[in-house]
Amino acid sequence: MKAEIDFQQQILPGLCLITAPLLFCISTFFWVDGQYGVTAATLICLSTVFWIPALYGLFGLLKHNMPFYSAIGLLIAIYGCCMGGIGFGMLGYLSTIFKISHHNYLGVLQQYPISSGLLLFWAGPLFPLSLLVLAINLVRKKAVPVWLGLLVGLAAVAFPVSRILRILLLAHVADVLLLLPLMIIGIGFVKRRKVADL
Template identity: 55%
Template sequence: MESTLPISKTTGGLSLIAAPLVFATSTFFWKEGQYGVTGGTLINLSQVPWIISFIVLFDKLKMEVPRYATVGLIIAIYGCLSGANFGFVGVFGEAFQIPHKTYLETFLHYPLSANLLLFWPGPLFPLSLLVLGIVLIRRKKVDLWLGILLCLGAIAFPLSRIPRIESVAHAVDILLAIPLVIIGYKELVTSKLESLSL
């Protein structure tokens, strides 16, 4: 059945490519494990193609597992909200010279807001990618090796962001980018072939 998704395959393909690449670029601008102004800005901006990418990937599943496709997408977008907010923390931290320890201690005075905006949705981003990768494999919507790489990248993601070790972060960024860029490229090829057949 033809998708009713209001996003073209070209837009979806470009988003799947841009999301992990822009996100990976932000890691090169870390300053002593902190995102900083440039890194935080890139992380924040990368959430737009990330959200579009999630919409495209979940759309592949909506006919077979509609409930999961709907609920899973909402959870994934909430996870992206955390990424954007952590980006803002990086921008404000450097712009206003707020040490990492200081803002963490300040957040203790606002636990509900801090948890809703940062700490609770944070794990939902890699968890969404992991479960999505598993379901895409089970439903044979992506090549097995691409699904496995997506799952491995999702599992490794917290290992790169919690301790903030740059070399590990770069490796995880590459691991996560490979399957998404290839899936995005396939979306672009499909879009081109469909336009030629019209």
């Protein structure tokens, strides 16, 4: 029973804290002219499966000190990450295979403002915004070392900027800023170490 609890609450989230941002990192190498394309889009969509346990683990670090925020923040982060990730991933995938230009699909999406907002334009920014708020709370409650929290916060700011500007080098920097702290926290989970002591 204890082994099952350890796996569900520590080992699986820990492994996913490594896998999810790593898939983000790898996907950027497959951008095509600043767009996701087929391979990058596939990796982004697949990463969302790993983001769910990863986010569960991250927000779980605050469940005793901030139970309400931990639950609501997790829900918002999952919505932003998964809906935004899959939405933009599938948009990149489908626009590539059907050869629809960026300009054309933006024009069509404007015809469906509420659906496009819910599935893409409102969901997408919630992921980095939720990470930024999470980073602040993790540092405030001393759930992680300050330097780890700062890296997560920097990644949360750099990530949307890199995706909006579509600058490849900036995207790689944002990916690494996200990967490093989450990988360290993930290794701590897997090794069952107290994250605050890393």
